[in-house]
Amino acid sequence: xxxxxxxxxxxxxxxxxxxxxxxxxxxxxxxxxxxxxxxxxxxxxxxxxxxxxxxxxxxxxxxxxxxxxxxxxxxxxxxxxxxxxxxxxxxxxxxxxxxxxxxxxxxxxxxxxxxxxxxxxxxxxxxxxxxxxxxxxxxxxxxxxxxxxxxxxxxxxxxxxxxxxxxxxxxxxxxxxxxxxxxxxxxxxxxxxxxxxxxxxxxxxxxxxxxxxxxxxxxxxxxxxxxxxxxxxxxxxxxxxxxxxxxxxxxxxxxxxxxxxxxxxxxxxxxxxxxxxxxxxxxxxxxxxxxxxxxxxxxxx
Amino acid sequence: xxxxxxxxxxxxxxxxxxxxxxxxxxxxxxxxxxxxxxxxxxxxxxxxxxxxxxxxxxxxxxxxxxxxxxxxxxxxxxxxxxxxxxxxxxxxxxxxxxxxxxxxxxxxxxxxxxxxxxxxxxxxxxxxxxxxxxxxxxxxxxxxxxxxxxxxxxxxxxxxxxxxxxxxxxxxxxxxxxxxxxxxxxxxxxxxxxxxxxxxxxxxxxxxxxxxxxxxxxxxxxxxxxxxxxxxxxxxxxxxxxxxxxxxxxxxxxxxxxxxxxxxxxxxxxxxxxxxxxxxxxxxxxxxxxxxxxxxxxxxxxxxxxxxxxxxxxxxxxxxxxxxxxxxxxxxxxxxxxxxxxxxxxxxxxxxxxxxxxxxxxxxxxxxxxxxxxxxxxxxxxxxxxxx
Numbered sequence: 001x002x003x004x005x006x007x008x009x010x011x012x013x014x015x016x017x018x019x020x021x022x023x024x025x026x027x028x029x030x031x032x033x034x035x036x037x038x039x040x041x042x043x044x045x046x047x048x049x050x051x052x053x054x055x056x057x058x059x060x061x062x063x064x065x066x067x068x069x070x071x072x073x074x075x076x077x078x079x080x081x082x083x084x085x086x087x088x089x090x091x092x093x094x095x096x097x098x099x100x101x102x103x104x105x106x107x108x109x110x111x112x113x114x115x116x117x118x119x120x121x122x123x124x125x126x127x128x129x130x131x132x133x134x135x136x137x138x139x140x141x142x143x144x145x146x147x148x149x150x151x152x153x154x155x156x157x158x159x160x161x162x163x164x165x166x167x168x169x170x171x172x173x174x175x176x177x178x179x180x181x182x183x184x185x186x187x188x189x190x191x192x193x194x195x196x197x198x199x200x201x202x203x204x205x206x207x208x209x210x211x212x213x214x215x216x217x218x219x220x221x222x223x224x225x226x227x228x229x230x231x232x233x234x235x236x237x238x239x240x241x242x243x244x245x246x247x248x249x250x251x252x253x254x255x256x257x258x259x260x261x262x263x264x265x266x267x268x269x270x271x272x273x274x275x276x277x278x279x280x281x282x283x284x285x286x287x288x289x290x291x292x293x294x295x296x297x298x299x300x301x
Numbered sequence: 302x303x304x305x306x307x308x309x310x311x312x313x314x315x316x317x318x319x320x321x322x323x324x325x326x327x328x329x330x331x332x333x334x335x336x337x338x339x340x341x342x343x344x345x346x347x348x349x350x351x352x353x354x355x356x357x358x359x360x361x362x363x364x365x366x367x368x369x370x371x372x373x374x375x376x377x378x379x380x381x382x383x384x385x386x387x388x389x390x391x392x393x394x395x396x397x398x399x400x401x402x403x404x405x406x407x408x409x410x411x412x413x414x415x416x417x418x419x420x421x422x423x424x425x426x427x428x429x430x431x432x433x434x435x436x437x438x439x440x441x442x443x444x445x446x447x448x449x450x451x452x453x454x455x456x457x458x459x460x461x462x463x464x465x466x467x468x469x470x471x472x473x474x475x476x477x478x479x480x481x482x483x484x485x486x487x488x489x490x491x492x493x494x495x496x497x498x499x500x501x502x503x504x505x506x507x508x509x510x511x512x513x514x515x516x517x518x519x520x521x522x523x524x525x526x527x528x529x530x531x532x533x534x535x536x537x538x539x540x541x542x543x544x545x546x547x548x549x550x551x552x553x554x555x556x557x558x559x560x561x562x563x564x565x566x567x568x569x570x571x572x573x574x575x576x577x578x579x580x581x582x583x584x585x586x587x588x589x590x591x592x593x594x595x596x597x598x599x600x601x602x603x604x605x606x607x608x609x610x611x612x613x614x615x616x617x618x619x620x621x622x623x624x625x626x627x628x629x630x631x632x633x634x635x636x637x638x639x640x641x642x643x644x645x646x647x648x649x650x651x652x653x654x655x656x657x658x659x660x661x662x663x664x665x666x667x668x669x670x671x672x673x674x675x676x677x678x679x680x681x682x683x684x685x686x687x688x689x
Contacts, residue, residue: 012414021419065418083417088526090466092417198482223479238478244411244426244468247478255478278468279412279424 003256003267004055005294006235008121008162008193008215009274010067011060012283017041038062046113048284052291055268056119056159059111066093067123067164067274068131070108075145077102078136087166087196089242089277096128098135104145107152115157122146124165124192125180126173138180147184154188162191162215166273169197169220174205181210191215191235195273196242200225207231217272219243223258230264237272238293239286244278246285252293253300269294305642305679307632308385309669310611312551312574313456313519314397314652315378315390315661320357321371325364330357341658345377368393369444376449378658382665386452386515389445391652397458397519398466399423400437405500407431411468426468427492432499436507443511454515455508456551456652460497460536461529464489465522489529493536501540508546515547517574521651523552527559531566538568547571549611553651554579557598561605573602574611576650578631579618585630592634599638609643610635613650614671615664620656622663628671633678642679647672 013021020037023029045060064070066086072078077100083092111118123131125142132141150161168177177192184190192206193215204227206214213233216226219240226234236259238252252269260267269290275283318341320334335357342350353370356362362370375390394400402408402425409428413421442455473488505516518540523533541548548569552560553576564573581594589596595612602610614631615623628647636642647668653661 015413018413018421022421025419085525090422090522090525091415094417218479219477220482221479222481240477243470243473243477244424245470245474245477251478258479276415279414281412 003269003294003297005052005269005290006054006056006058006119006160006162007049007052007239007271007275007287007290008058008119009061009164009195009241009271010064010121010276011045011058011062011274012276012278012280013062014041014044014280017062042111048287052287053294054287054291057113057117058119058121059113061121067121068093068096068128071104071123071128071145071149072096074106074108075102075104076100078132078145084131087170089196091277093131096132096136098132102136102140102145104148107149110153110156110158113157116159118158119160119162120150120153120158121162121164121193122149124163124168124177125183126177127163127165127167129176129180130167130171130173138176139183142180142183150185150188154185158188160189160191160212162193163211164193164195164215164273166195166197169194169199169202169217172202174202178205178209186210189213191233193235193237193270193273195237196220198225203227203230213266213268215270215272218255218259219272223255223262226259226262226264228262230262232264233266233268234259234264235268235270237270239269239271239275239290241271241273241275241283241286242277244282246282247289247293249289249292249296252289253296256293256297257300269297305676305683307642307672307676308452308646309383309672310386310454310574310646310648311379311384311388311390311665312648312650312652313388313391313517314394314654315375315392316654316656316658317392318371318374318658321367321392324357324362324367341374341378345374345381347374347377372441372444373448376445378662379665380449380451382662383669384451384665386454387445387449388454388456389441391456391654393441398463399425401458401463401500402467404437405431405433405496407471408467424466424468426470427464427472428470430471430495430499433503436504438504439507439511442508442513446512452514454517454549455513456517456519457501457504459518459520459533459550460493460501460540461533462520462522463496463500464492464532464536465525467492486529490532490535493532494539497536497539501536502542505541505544505546509544513546515549516541516544517549517551519551521551521553521555523550524555524557524559527556530559530563534563534566537570538566541568549574549608551575551611551651553613557601561601565605565607567608570608572609572611572646574648575613576617577613578616578623578650579613581616581631583621583623583627585626587630587634587637592631595631595634596638599635602644603639609645610639611646611648614647615649615653615668617649617651617653617655620660622660623667623671625667625671625674628668629674629678632672632675636675636679
C-alpha cells in the first residue's frame with residue numbers, strides 16, 4: 001500500500017521572517033531583504049518536507065498574507081479591505097470587496113519547484129465567495145479567477161490543486177460548491193479540504209464531487225462520521241495545525257488503521273488546516289511526525 | 302427622583318510613553334523622549350516630574366522607578382480628562398494575555414503566531430493545571446490607591462480568554478484525534494475552571510482584601526465560539542466567587558447576540574462594558590437610524606433586564622475625536638431605549654493603547670463633557686413642569 005502524505009496551506013514564518021516583515025512595516029529594512037529571507041524560509045521548508053518524505057512539496061505560501069489576498073490583489077473587480085476573524089481563531093483575513101466583474105489579471109507566480117512534484121493550495125470557489133460576503137458568486141470566481149490560476153499552475157507542473165474550504169463544514173453550501181466546481185479545469189487533479197470543521201453533515205453530499213480526494217479534519221470529525229466504503233480518497237487530517245501538542249506517529253498509525261476499516265476508496269495523510277496557526281519550530285516538527293506516521297503505516301503494511 | 306449622574310471610566314490599557322518603552326527595551330533615549338516626559342509632566346501637572354526628566358537624562362532610574370512614573374502619568378492623564386473611575390493604564394503590564402501567562406505556573410511560551418498581515422502575537426501552552434503562589438496585582442493596585450483619590454477599577458484578564466488564547470497540551474491532548482465534540486468541550490471547561498479557581502480567584506480575593514472596590518473581568522474572546530458563552534459565565538462566577546467588591550465584565554469586538562441568555566447566570570455582575578462606537582455612525586441624532594451601532598445590542602439589554610450596560614462611546618481604533626455632542630446623543634439614545642438611566646454608565650469601547658496620549662486626552666475629555674451634556678438634558682427634561 002502506498003500511503004502519501006501532504007502538508008498543504010499557509011506555513012508559519014520563521015522568527016527571522018517575522019522580524020523582517022515587522023521591520024519592513026517600520027521602514028527598517030527593504031523589500032529585497034525581506035524577499036531574501038522569504039527565499040531562505042522557502043528552501044528550509046522544502047528541505048523539511050523532503051526529509052519527511054512527503055509525496056508532493058508545498059511552497060508554504062509564505063508571502064500570502066491570508067488565503068484570499070494575492071488572488072484579490074491580482075484580479076479586476078476585487079479588493080481586500082476589512083479585517084475579518086478566521087473562524088474561531090485569533091487570526092484575521094481581509095474580506096474581499098467586490099467592485100466589478102471579478103477577473104484574474106495576472107496569475108500568482110508558480111513556486112520554483114520541480115514539475116510534477118508539487119501541490120498548490122487555493123480557496124474553493126465557495127470559500128472565496130464566502131469571503132466576499134456573497135457579493136460574488138462561486139461560479140464567477142471559479143470561472144474567471146480560480147480557473148486561470150489553476151491553468152497557470154498546471155503549466156508550471158503542479159501535480160495537485162487542493163481547494164481549501166473552511167466554511168463548508170460549518171455553514172453548509174455544498175450545492176453552491178458543486179455547481180461551481182464544473183467551471184474548473186480538470187487536467188490537474190483537484191482535492192477539496194475541509195479545515196477545522198466537523199465534516200459529518202457534508203461528507204455524504206460530497207461523495208460525487210468532481211475531485212479526487214476530500215480532506216477531513218479528524219480533530220473535529222469522529223471516525224463514525226465517515227460513511228462506509230466512501231467512494232473518494234480521504235485525505236485524513238491527522239496533524240492538528242491549531243495545537244502545539246505534538247502528535248504521536250504510533251497513535252496516528254492506529255487511528256488510520258481504524259479509518260481504513262471503513263474502506264474508503266483511498267487514504268492519504270495530511271494536516272487538518274494551515275500550519276500557520278502554530279509557531280514555525282512546532283510546524284516543522286509536526287511535518288516530521290507526519291512523515292514518520294507515513295513510514296510507520298507503510299512498514300506495518 | 303434625584304438628578305441623573307453617570308459614572309465615567311476608562312476600560313484598561315493606555316499606550317506606554319516612549320521613555321518607558323525604550324527603558325524596558327534597553328534602547329537609548331533621545332531628546333524627543335525627554336521632551337515628551339517634560340511636556341506631559343507640565344500638562345498634567347505631575348508633582349515632581351522634573352525628577353523624572355532629570356533621572357531619564359542621567360540614566361539613574363531603575364525600571365521599577367520608571368514604571369512608577371509611567372503609572373503616575375497615566376493616572377494624572379485620566380484624572381485630568383475628568384474621569385470618575387481610574388486605573389494606571391496597565392503601564393506595568395506587558396499585554397493582557399502575557400501578563401497572566403508569564404506569572405502563573407503551568408503556562409509555557411510556545412512562539413509567534415500571525416494575527417494578520419505582518420502582525421503577530423506570542424502564544425503560550427498550558428502544560429499542567431495552572432497555579433499561583435499568591436495574588437498577582439495587589440502591589441499594582443496599592444500603588445494606584447495611594448496615588449489617586451478617585452474611585453479605582455482594576456481590570457483583570459478573564460479565565461475564558463486565557464483558555465481560548467492558549468494552546469492546550471494538558472486537558473485536551475490525550476485522545477484528541479477522532480475525539481467527540483463533547484470531549485473537547487469538557488476539556489475546555491476544565492481548563493477554564495482551573496484558571497478561574499487557581500489563578501483569577503486568588504488575585505481577586507487578594508485585591509478585595511487590599512481594598513479594591515471594583516474588579517473588571519476582561520473577556521474579549523467571549524463569543525469567539527458562541528456555544529461556549531456558558532463557559533465564560535462559569536469562569537466569571539468561579540473567578541469572583543464570594544468576593545464582595547463590585548464586579549463587571551468587559552467584552553469587545555464580538556457578536557453580542559450570542560451573550561444572552563447565558564449572561565443572565567452571571568453572579569452579581571454589575572454591568573457588561575461593551576464596544577459600541579466602533580459600529581456606529583459619527584452623525585448626531587438620537588433616533589434608531591442615527592445610532593446603528595447601539596440599537597440592536599441595547600434592545601438585548603432592555604429585553605433581558607440584566608446586567609446593566611457600560612456604554613462604549615469612543616472608537617478606540619480611530620484618531621477621530623468624538624465631539625461632546627456625539628457622546629451626548631449616544632447616551633441619550635441609550636437612555637431612550639432602556640428607559641432607565643440608572644442602568645447606564647459611560648466608557649470608551651475598549652482600552653485606548655493604540656492611540657497617542659494627545660488623542661486619548663481629547664477623546665476622554667470630550668467623553669466627560671458629552672456625559673455632562675447628556676445629564677443636563679435629562680435633568681432639565683425631568684425638572685420641566687408637566688405639559689411644558
